[in-house]
Amino acid sequence: MGTVSGAAEVLGVHHATVIRHIDALERTLGAKLFQRHARGYTPTESGRDLLSVAQATEEQFAQLASRIKGQGEVVAGELVVTSIAGASALLTPVLSGFQEKYPGVSVRFLTDMRVFRLDYGEAHVAIRAGNAPEEPDNVVQPLARLRTGLYAAKSYIAARGLPSGEEDFEGHHFVCVDNEATRAPFYRWLMARVPAEQITFRSTEPAALDEAVRLGAGIGFLAAYKAEQDPDLVEILPPRPEWEAPLWLVTHVDLHRTRKVQAFLAHLKDAARDWRV
Numbered sequence: 001m002g003t004v005s006g007a008a009e010v011l012g013v014h015h016a017t018v019i020r021h022i023d024a025l026e027r028t029l030g031a032k033l034f035q036r037h038a039r040g041y042t043p044t045e046s047g048r049d050l051l052s053v054a055q056a057t058e059e060q061f062a063q064l065a066s067r068i069k070g071q072g073e074v075v076a077g078e079l080v081v082t083s084i085a086g087a088s089a090l091l092t093p094v095l096s097g098f099q100e101k102y103p104g105v106s107v108r109f110l111t112d113m114r115v116f117r118l119d120y121g122e123a124h125v126a127i128r129a130g131n132a133p134e135e136p137d138n139v140v141q142p143l144a145r146l147r148t149g150l151y152a153a154k155s156y157i158a159a160r161g162l163p164s165g166e167e168d169f170e171g172h173h174f175v176c177v178d179n180e181a182t183r184a185p186f187y188r189w190l191m192a193r194v195p196a197e198q199i200t201f202r203s204t205e206p207a208a209l210d211e212a213v214r215l216g217a218g219i220g221f222l223a224a225y226k227a228e229q230d231p232d233l234v235e236i237l238p239p240r241p242e243w244e245a246p247l248w249l250v251t252h253v254d255l256h257r258t259r260k261v262q263a264f265l266a267h268l269k270d271a272a273r274d275w276r277v
Contacts, residue, residue: 003040025050048120055121056254075263076104083127085111086206086223087146087247091127094271098264105260118252124261125268126250130183133248139256141265143247144272147224147239148186154232155216163219163236169194175212175220178202186221186243225275 001007008015026033033047043051059077079098083091088111095107116122119137126133133140152162156173163172176199177187190199201217203209213220214230224239249268255261 002042006040048117052119052121056252059255059258074104075102075260077260078106078108079125079260079264080108080110080123081125081127081264082110082112082116082123084129087127087129089226090275091268094268097271098267101267102263118250121252124251124255125264128248128250129245132246133250137253139251139253141249143249143269144275146245146247148221148243148245149224149227149235149239150186150219150237151213151222151227151233152219152236153214153216154234156218157234159216162234166193166237169198169219172198173200173218174198175201175209175218177209178204184221184245189243190221 001010004015004018008018011018022033029046029050031046032044033050034041034043081091081095088109091109095109099105099107110116110123115128116126118126119135127143129146160172163169174190174194176190176194177184179187180191182188199218201209201212201220203212209220210222210226212218213222214232219236221243222233227233227235249265251261251265
């Protein structure tokens with residue numbers, strides 16, 4: 001909650017009780033769990049480690065309680081899934097379908113430029129792109145390969161013409177991510193071949209890049225499954241194997257075998273079989 005008063009309100013106790021519990025925990029563990037500052041409390045690395053263990057333990061305890069009651073483990077409660085922003089069009093129908101199948105599930109779908117820490121309990125499942133994640137406590141499985149091609153809007157071609165190939169790029173405008181350190185292989189390819197002055201539209205937001213290509217701002221990369229559904233786009237260069245981005249399913253070992261996570265993984269893998277990516 002970030003503050004003692006906020007935590008006290010959620011827990012239904014006096015704020016002095018919260019302070020006593022924090023002090024007792026820090027004495028027992030021999031480490032500071034929070035940095036105190038004018039605006040409240042921020043967890044230290046030790047505090048984040050404790051949160052990770054506590055969240056996993058809470059979920060495991062809930063499973064145990066269900067088994068003791070004779071109900072068996074149920075698929076319910078919060079499911080936190082994180083992914084690269086560009087995959088939201090693929091994943092949102094999957095998440096909606098999973099929630100329809102399991103009405104007791106509350107979904108949180110998070111996308112960000114940063115990598116969410118599964119070991120800190122920030123998500124149950126992560127969908128990542130690029131090289132296979134190597135964190136030792138994560139379970140990593142291949143999901144799909146995202147094909148990407150180079151496209152332009154018909155309005156752009158009407159205004160500036162259709163390049164016959166990459167040798168004919170001179171004088172054309174391009175749309176590109178505003179990040180020279182990008183790991184996307186197709187953007188690295190573009191930056192190596194097109195002068196900076198020809199890249200006339202840049203953004204850090206994937207949806208803005210897609211929309212700029214559709215509106216005729218320049219030639220740019222789109223996921224093939226998106227471009228193939230838009231009749232106003234023309235393929236400039238078809239998808240190439242070296243531009244493909246492998247997608248990985250990542251779960252933390254502590255939560256990987258829980259019924260909720262296993263149910264979602266099975267649902268996602270089943271849906272991915274029908275993807276034309």
